[in-house]
Amino acid sequence: MTLRMRFCAKSMLLSDWLFLVYVLMVCCKLLSASSHHPRGHTGQHQVKQGTCEVVAVHRCCNKNRIEERSQTVKCSCFPGQVAGTTRAQPSCVEASIVLQKWWCHMNPCLDGEDCKVLPDYSGWSCSSGNKVKTTKVTR
Numbered sequence: 001m002t003l004r005m006r007f008c009a010k011s012m013l014l015s016d017w018l019f020l021v022y023v024l025m026v027c028c029k030l031l032s033a034s035s036h037h038p039r040g041h042t043g044q045h046q047v048k049q050g051t052c053e054v055v056a057v058h059r060c061c062n063k064n065r066i067e068e069r070s071q072t073v074k075c076s077c078f079p080g081q082v083a084g085t086t087r088a089q090p091s092c093v094e095a096s097i098v099l100q101k102w103w104c105h106m107n108p109c110l111d112g113e114d115c116k117v118l119p120d121y122s123g124w125s126c127s128s129g130n131k132v133k134t135t136k137v138t139r
Contacts, residue, residue, distance in 0.1 A: 046076075047074050047075065047076040048076065049076050049077075049078065050076065050077060050078050050081075050092055051075070051076065051091075051092065052073050052074065052075035052076075052077075052083055052089075052090035052091055052092060053073065053074055053075075053090070054071050054072070054073055054090060055072050055073065055074045056071065056072040057069070057070075057071045057072075058070045058071070071090070073090040075090065075092055076092075077092035078092065080094065080095055081093060081094060081095060082095045082098050084097065084098060084106045084108075085106055085108040085135070086106055086107050086108065087107060087108070087109070087110055087111070088108065088109065088110050088126070091106075093106045098137075101117070101121040102117075103115070103117050103121075103123060103124040103135075103137075104116070104117055104124055108124055108126065108135065109124075109126035109133075110126065110128075112128055113126040113127060113128045113133075114126070114127050114128070118134070118136070122136050122137060123135045123136035123137045
């Protein structure tokens with residue numbers, strides 16, 4: 001083989017190798033994208049239209065020994081609705097309630113509890129007797 005032929009053979013091997021790496025990267029991206037497809041493959045759960053479900057719950061106590069709870073919710077609301085709270089459960093509510101921060105219009109408290117919007121409109125409190133549950137909205 002001449003020197004020129006050897007150089008071409010090495011170049012082709014390098015280009016073939018680069019092409020193979022590119023093809024593998026594309027295949028991996030396609031496989032990754034298909035595993036996150038929203039239509040629900042085996043093991044994935046689709047939330048029914050117009051409903052919400054809790055996907056994670058966190059509990060802890062702050063430095064004043066007040067219990068703090070948070071939850072992550074997955075919702076599939078109808079047009080004009082957003083994630084909210086009704087009777088202390090996640091639910092789809094009219095978007096105008098959340099946009100205008102009329103929190104108590106969602107009926108977020110349990111039966112027998114009084115609802116009050118927090119002074120800074122960042123959430124609401126539900127009270128019954130000397131028990132008060134405060135909810136702050138985060139997005």
